[in-house]
Amino acid sequence: MNREDPQFYNIYELPWRTDRGEHEILHGLESRLLSRNRRTGAATYMARLPAGWRTSIKADQDTVECFVLEGDITVNDRSLGSTGFAGIPQWTGPVRLSSQGGAVVYLFITPDLPLPAYTAGITISDVWNEPWQLIDMTGVRHGIMFKSLRIPDPAQGALHGGPGGFLRMTLCTPGFMEPRHEIHHNCWEEILILRGDLLMRDRGLHTGGTYLGNPAHLWHYPSASQGGCLLLIQCDAPMDVEFRDYQGGYETLCSYLQTASWLDEPEHTDWHEPVELQYSYGGTAFGMESEAPPLGASPNGAPDGRPHIVVPSASGEPTPGIERAESATG
Numbered sequence: 001m002n003r004e005d006p007q008f009y010n011i012y013e014l015p016w017r018t019d020r021g022e023h024e025i026l027h028g029l030e031s032r033l034l035s036r037n038r039r040t041g042a043a044t045y046m047a048r049l050p051a052g053w054r055t056s057i058k059a060d061q062d063t064v065e066c067f068v069l070e071g072d073i074t075v076n077d078r079s080l081g082s083t084g085f086a087g088i089p090q091w092t093g094p095v096r097l098s099s100q101g102g103a104v105v106y107l108f109i110t111p112d113l114p115l116p117a118y119t120a121g122i123t124i125s126d127v128w129n130e131p132w133q134l135i136d137m138t139g140v141r142h143g144i145m146f147k148s149l150r151i152p153d154p155a156q157g158a159l160h161g162g163p164g165g166f167l168r169m170t171l172c173t174p175g176f177m178e179p180r181h182e183i184h185h186n187c188w189e190e191i192l193i194l195r196g197d198l199l200m201r202d203r204g205l206h207t208g209g210t211y212l213g214n215p216a217h218l219w220h221y222p223s224a225s226q227g228g229c230l231l232l233i234q235c236d237a238p239m240d241v242e243f244r245d246y247q248g249g250y251e252t253l254c255s256y257l258q259t260a261s262w263l264d265e266p267e268h269t270d271w272h273e274p275v276e277l278q279y280s281y282g283g284t285a286f287g288m289e290s291e292a293p294p295l296g297a298s299p300n301g302a303p304d305g306r307p308h309i310v311v312p313s314a315s316g317e318p319t320p321g322i323e324r325a326e327s328a329t330g
């Protein structure tokens with residue numbers, strides 16, 4: 001589960017464990033550890049909240065980002081259901097958390113997440129209600145859209161994400177294909193598949209519950225999706241990307257798209273033969289400046305829409321100096 005190593009596994013096959021004592025939000029909860037940075041202590045978990053769960057966290061150690069897979073969770077007085085997201089930045093506690101009927105969530109826990117992440121305070125969104133943005137990243141092919149969860153999220157030019165990286169829900173549209181190898185020199189990335197299929201030539205078939213971890217400097221891809229693929233992507237620094245040709249990549253992906261059946265549900269599957277993963281060190285991204293979001297952009301960098309809601313602190317007082325933004329449907 002080390003973030004320093006390449007990872008590809010089925011999250012749903014991991015054992016549940018109780019109370020690791022490492023992060024206050026996990027106390028007493030069943031959880032699965034998905035990844036950990038041994039140097040910083042940042043970690044990703046799947047956690048199960050029992051019905052009637054109620055706690056208060058000081059939030060003085062980490063920023064906690066919570067994506068709801070099923071069930072309900074309430075952050076202070078704001079309730080979220082499936083596909084809801086809460087960003088609880090460090091130093092905004094105490095924060096009251098509860099679940100009426102229970103929930104299963106992904107938790108992204110990051111000590112000392114660099115500013116300006118969540119300078120607006122605790123942030124809540126019904127992700128299903130937010131607009132998709134077409135990805136606008138140098139060299140990236142047509143067919144990918146995303147919604148920013150961690151905000152702000154600079155999303156133009158050659159480097160994407162803030163100083164602490166981005167956390168996004170991303171959609172690879174049906175028929176998406178990238179026959180080249182890609183690499184990120186500037187960041188580690190992890191991908192949690194929510195639904196769909198994504199064949200990656202050097203790892204295997206990604207489906208709901210697949211975990212993919214790519215350390216910086218690791219070549220990965222080529223990939224293609226028959227029916228589309230919905231995923232969460234996190235990185236830990238502004239993301240760069242570089243591509244190179246991959247011999248046989250296009251043919252492999254064509255074969256997948258032309259032989260995959262629409263009648264079968266895809267299953268997480270390792271690539272059928274060992275592939276030696278390759279690294280390239282160096283690159284050109286270090287030292288590049290990430291472009292700022294356009295003037296007038298919403299907190300998530302989108303040119304319009306008001307998808308995020310800033311939640312008052314546990315005391316009921318809004319975070320000083322923070323504008324409250326309501327979603328389109330309130």
Ligand SMILES: [Fe+2]
Pocket residue numbers: 182183184189214220
């Ligand atoms: Fe990547």
